[in-house]
Amino acid sequence: xxxxxxCENMTDIRTEIDNIDHQVIALLSQRFGYVKAASKFKTxxxxxxxxxRFQAMLQQRRVWxxxxxxxxxxxxxxxxxxxxxxxxxxxxxxxxx
Numbered sequence: 001x002x003x004x005x006x007c008e009n010m011t012d013i014r015t016e017i018d019n020i021d022h023q024v025i026a027l028l029s030q031r032f033g034y035v036k037a038a039s040k041f042k043t044x045x046x047x048x049x050x051x052x053r054f055q056a057m058l059q060q061r062r063v064w065x066x067x068x069x070x071x072x073x074x075x076x077x078x079x080x081x082x083x084x085x086x087x088x089x090x091x092x093x094x095x096x097x
Contacts, residue, residue, distance in 0.1 A: 035086045039094040048094050049087055057083065
């Protein structure tokens with residue numbers, strides 16, 4: 001993997017961005033596996049949705065975004081969309097167990 005400073009042209013940059021995106025997607029898939037596994041420990045619809053945990057998680061992601069020099073609003077939106085999707089999927093998995 002090349003650092004941004006080591007890239008010699010746009011092809012290098014795009015290749016590295018594609019590699020990172022592939023890793024991010026693989027990690028999101030891994031995260032989703034844990035979400036589905038969590039459904040076996042949930043006892044109610046409220047425990048699946050876990051609104052307090054959801055808000056605490058978003059706040060922590062905002063902190064991590066700031067620490068990494070990213071816009072916390074953008075990261076919160078991204079995680080909110082992602083986790084809401086995962087909650088919907090977990091709900092279906094939980095209802096069918």
